[in-house]
Amino acid sequence: MHLKKELGANIRKYRKLNKMTQEKLAELVDVEINSISSIETGKFFPSPDNLVKIANALDISLSDLFTFYNSSTCESYIEEINKNIAIIQNNKEKLGAINTFIKHIVSLS
Numbered sequence: 001m002h003l004k005k006e007l008g009a010n011i012r013k014y015r016k017l018n019k020m021t022q023e024k025l026a027e028l029v030d031v032e033i034n035s036i037s038s039i040e041t042g043k044f045f046p047s048p049d050n051l052v053k054i055a056n057a058l059d060i061s062l063s064d065l066f067t068f069y070n071s072s073t074c075e076s077y078i079e080e081i082n083k084n085i086a087i088i089q090n091n092k093e094k095l096g097a098i099n100t101f102i103k104h105i106v107s108l109s
Helices: 003-017 022-029 033-040 048-058 074-087 092-108
Strands: none
Touching: 003 022, 003 033, 003 048, 003 074, 022 033, 022 048
């Protein structure tokens, strides 16, 4: 995958994790909604200023935006899950939803 596509996929992932629409993210970053769509699909690369605004709006670090997991090892999934949990560690509602989802997945095994 190319850098623009991987970055866009990460922005989409963190936006959805925060239950945020493209419209809301565009508003917070002060860009048009089609800009967010183009960034998420890998058509365009955001400016450095907008990268900072996007990270701030998603309450993540810039390094999180550029941390890509191309391998599908168990270790890489665990690392990514732990990073995502760290992002929401003080949000009881989101943690409860994740716990419920995990319990459901485990019960399917």
